[in-house]
Amino acid sequence: MADLINVLAPEEQEGTKAVVRNWLKAIGEPVALDEPLVELETDKVTQEIPAPLTGILHEILMQSGENAEPGAVLGRIRLEDASIAAVDAPAAATATQPAHVDQAIRYSPAVRRAIEDYGIDPATVSGTGKGGRVTRGDMDAAHEAALARGPVPTLQPAKAPSLPSTLADKPSSDRRSRFVPHSPMRLAIAEHMQMSVSTAPHVTAVFEADFSAVIRHRDRSKVASGIALSYTAYIVAACVSAMKAVPEVNSRWHSDRLEIFEDVNIGIGTALGNDGIVVPVIRDAQNLSLAGIAARLQDLTTRARANALTPADMRGGTFTISNHGMSGSLVATPIIINQPQSAILGVGKLEKRVVVREVDGIDTIQIRPMAYVSLTIDHRALDGHQTNAWLTRFVETLESWQQ
Structure with a gap:
């Protein structure tokens, strides 16, 4: 045999x-x-x-x-x-x-x-x-x-499958609809999100960040070693700075202790259109330069959109960024925590807004590139004081970028 x-x-x-x-x-x-x-x-x-x-x-x-x-x-x-x-x-x-x-x-x-x-x-x-x-x-x-x-050879559209009898036999109404089966990815995301909300009490704090300094630096150094500098690279670097001020944010809640991670492994939420979201991880971000972060980010996002990520690319995250402003939203709250992490950063749409700035003791009205940034925390692990301290350092890093 x-x-x-x-x-x-x-x-x-x-x-x-x-x-x-x-x-x-x-x-x-x-x-x-x-x-x-x-x-x-x-x-x-x-x-x-x-x-x-x-x-x-x-x-x-x-x-x-x-x-x-x-x-x-x-x-x-x-x-x-x-x-x-x-x-x-x-x-x-x-x-x-x-x-x-x-x-x-x-x-x-x-x-x-x-x-x-x-x-x-x-x-x-x-x-x-x-x-x-x-x-x-x-x-x-x-x-x-x-x-x-011009056109290339194409496949004939497949005939749409008929609805199962349990759906097709339903009484009609004055509203037209169609049924779209859930993909395994969508079902798994739903299960994970429900589990997170059920597990952790979510609390969100919202700050506002001025990106003027970041834009000036990026305009001077749009390409570093052949790697395009995206705004997300600056955001990741600012997260690393904030973790140094409040390391408890880079943590995991256990029933008898808080596990604080030495390595800052930052996951970047990447939308795949209607197919769902993947979260590739930039490992050991605390050891990377801005150019290094940008290179790692460019590689991961390119492979994510080509469906070429491996399980290792998304394993071991300790903190997550949701750059929801890329699709146009100003504020999203609460952004659901990627369990078992303790916090998640949300970054809204970058847009020009009228703000008041003091110049030589006089209030002036200026137009600045602004974005709302939020930190949603697991309130079992973190309190408002730590949340606000983390966001304060994060915003200060972005607004004072000079290197």
């Missing part, structure tokens, strides 16, 4: 739970060592699980949509020679797979979304992923090229 080797879910995963999203191989098909075999999706990342060895996919134990606990057996690979595999593969595939397997299922969720958004046939796109696989970045580049040079 042929030897069977288990395909396991990672023992360590980022997110509240993992869901089997898509098998990239059918039962009976040959697989090569480290070849992408199955996709797992959490509330933060989609991860390809590689084949642990070369062989034949013998058995699929966890189907699409099932929850995969760390270490769970997802399937099994059979160790056999090529001649036996060639005989067994067609029969096994016929017994377990429909005859009209849709080849589009072999693409990642991000690529399949791009197929729907752009109507581009991925078979016409050169893949830059492992083994020539087409990535979301490849699809985005093909779309941009299409806009520049």
Whole structure:
């Protein structure tokens, strides 16, 4: 009897739970060592699980949509020679797979979304992923090229699936609606947010920050070592300064003690449109220069939007920034804490506002680039005095930027 080797879910995963999203191989098909075999999706990342060895996919134990606990057996690979595999593969595939397997299922969720958004046939796109696989970045580049040079071959829109009878049979009303199934990422985010609100008493303080000094510095040094300086890089650096003044903010609440972290690992909330939010982490930010922070930030956000983050990129955060002003809001409150952290910073839209400034003892009316900044805390771990002290140092750092 042929030897069977288990395909396991990672023992360590980022997110509240993992869901089997898509098998990239059918039962009976040959697989090569480290070849992408199955996709797992959490509330933060989609991860390809590689084949642990070369062989034949013998058995699929966890189907699409099932929850995969760390270490769970997802399937099994059979160790056999090529001649036996060639005989067994067609029969096994016929017994377990429909005859009209849709080849589009072999693409990642991000690529399949791009197929729907752009109507581009991925078979016409050169893949830059492992083994020539087409990535979301490849699809985005093909779309941009299409806009520049004209149309490319497209897929016919898929016929929308009919609603299940439990929904289709509902009595009609005077309001029209449609049902959009929740993705595993959306369900996991909802669960995590509900847990945070239920666990921690949220309190929010709001300050106002003048970005004049930051803008002057950025205009003088728009590019440092080939890395664009974003406003978020300055915000991360100001967070590091504030942590030195109030280290308790960089902490985790335990029932019998407060754990204060020496390393400042700052997560940056990054929106993926309707797909949800991921939070890649800038590790050891206290040891990085402004240019170093900018470089790390540019790398993480680029890979986040290309669906190329790994679980390691989002593990170990001790504090989080929600730059909600990027989408236009002035104030968002309360911004829900990313458990098990003790606080989260919110940064509103940067806009010119009329303010009063004293010059030589005389009040003057000036136009300054201003933004509301908020710190939402777990009131079990922190009090108003610490919250305001942290925000005071944070704002002072931004407003006195001279280096």
